[in-house]
Amino acid sequence: MTLKDSIMDAIKVSMKARTKEKTNALRLIKAGIQRIEVDERTTVNDAQVIDILSKMLKQRRDSIEQFKAGGRDELAAQEAFEMDIIQEFLPTPLTDTEVDDLIKHAIEQTGADSMKDMGKVMGVLKPQMQGRADMSKVNQQLKAQLS
Numbered sequence: 001m002t003l004k005d006s007i008m009d010a011i012k013v014s015m016k017a018r019t020k021e022k023t024n025a026l027r028l029i030k031a032g033i034q035r036i037e038v039d040e041r042t043t044v045n046d047a048q049v050i051d052i053l054s055k056m057l058k059q060r061r062d063s064i065e066q067f068k069a070g071g072r073d074e075l076a077a078q079e080a081f082e083m084d085i086i087q088e089f090l091p092t093p094l095t096d097t098e099v100d101d102l103i104k105h106a107i108e109q110t111g112a113d114s115m116k117d118m119g120k121v122m123g124v125l126k127p128q129m130q131g132r133a134d135m136s137k138v139n140q141q142l143k144a145q146l147s
Contacts, residue, residue, distance in 0.1 A: 002045070002046055002049075003046045003049040003050070003089060004033060004044060004046075004049055006089065007026065007029055007030060007033070007049075007089060008030070010026055010088075010089075011023065011026045011027065011030060014026055021081060022085060025081065025082045025085040025086075026085060028056075028082065029052075029053065029056065029085070029086060029089070032052050032053075032055075032056055033049060033052055036048065036052060047130070049089075050090060050091070050130060050131035051130065051131070053086050053089055053090050053131060054090070054130065054131045054135075056082075056086050057083060057086050057087065057090070058134075058136075060079045060080075060082055060083040060086065061083070061134075063075075063076075063079045064076045064079045064080060064083075067079065090131045090132070091131050091132050092132065093132055093133065094129060094132045094133045099129070099133050099137075099138060099141065100141065102125060102128055102129065103121070103125065103138070103141055103142055103145060104145070106121045106124040106125050106128075107121055107142075107145065107146070109124060110124060112146060113146075114146060115143070115146050115147060117146070118142060118143070118146060121142055121146075122138075122139070122142065125138060125142070
């Protein structure tokens with residue numbers, strides 16, 4: 001069963017259970033997937049779905065920060081709820097030590113020794129960490145280790 005199929009099944013289950021908020025969040029995910037399929041005129045695979053979900057998760061994180069700064073706690077809570085639903089379909093997140101180990105291994109593998117080599121290292125890390133770690137934090141950790 002593909003990730004897209006499991007999302008569609010979750011929508012059906014949520015509709016039968018009459019959980020309106022969860023159904024709405026799942027429909028947002030479905031709409032994001034369909035938008036890509038229509039724009040690119042293709043069917044998405046699991047890797048593309050993970051990429052879509054990762055982007056949606058990042059958008060929610062940014063929105064939560066902005067809503068909290070603006071004193072809109074009810075909207076921040078809604079975004080947090082949607083984040084929880086999105087995370088159900090993403091792979092298990094990496095721990096900080098696992099991220100550090102993968103960064104060190106990628107640096108050794110590419111022979112990186114300065115900031116010039118950051119693109120090479122990120123090219124190795126991205127497929128391993130996609131959907132499992134916040135890539136902006138990984139980027140910061142990598143900068144710290146290379147400088």
